C-alpha cells in the first residue's frame with residue numbers, strides 16, 4: 001500500500017510538472033484505506049490535483065457505505081487536505097445530478113492516474129456483471145459517468161465509464177486476498193467484458209499494473 005502510494009505520488013508529480021495540473025481517480029470499498037492514508041502524506045502541489053472516485057454508491061455522505069466519506073477519512077488529510085476533490089454528490093438519486101457531475105468530470109479528463117479495485121465477481125469501479133446498464137457503460141461511446149443499478153447491491157451507483165477509465169495515462173489495480181487473485185486468473189482468460197468487466201481495464205491501451213497482497 002505504501003509502495004503504491006509512492007508510485008502514484010511520483011506519477012502525479014510528473015503529470016503536474018508537464019501539464020501544470022493532474023487528475024487522479026481512486027476506488028472506494030474496503031481495500032484501499034491504507035493506500036489512501038499513505039498517499040495523503042505525499043509531497044505534491046495538491047490544490048492543482050483533481051481527485052475523484054472511480055465510483056460512488058448513492059447514499060448520504062455520512063453513511064458508512066459512502067466512498068466520499070472514506071476519502072474524507074483517509075486521503076483528504078495531511079498534505080492532501082487541500083486537494084481539489086470532485087464530489088459525486090450522490091445524494092438525491094443516481095440520475096438527479098448526473099449532468100452536473102458529467103460536466104465536472106469532463107473538465108478534469110483525461111485522467112493521469114487511475115487506481116481501481118476489483119470484486120470477486122470481477123467487477124471494477126461499479127461496472128458489475130449482470131447490470132442492465134453494463135453494455136452501455138462499456139461501449140466506446142459511453143458517457144463519462146453512468147448511473148448503474150447492479151442487482152444484489154443495496155443501492156444505485158454512479159461510475160466512471162470504461163472509455164474514461166481506459167483513457168487514463170496509467171492504471172493500477174489494487175487487490176488483496178486469494179479469492180480476488182483467483183478471480184483475476186479467471187478474468188485473464190479470453191472472454192467478453194460483459195462477463196468480467198475488469199477485462200475492459202486489463203486490455204486498456206495504457207500501462208496497467210496489478211498490485212497484489214495476501
Ligand SMILES: O=C(O)[C@H](O)[C@@H](O)[C@H](O)[C@H](O)COP(=O)(O)O
Nearest residue numbers: 027028029030031117118124125
Ligand atoms: O464502491 C466500490 O465498491 C468500489 O469502488 C468497487 O469497485 C471496489 O473497488 C470493489 O468492489 C472492491 O471492493 P472491496 O475493496 O470492498 O473488496
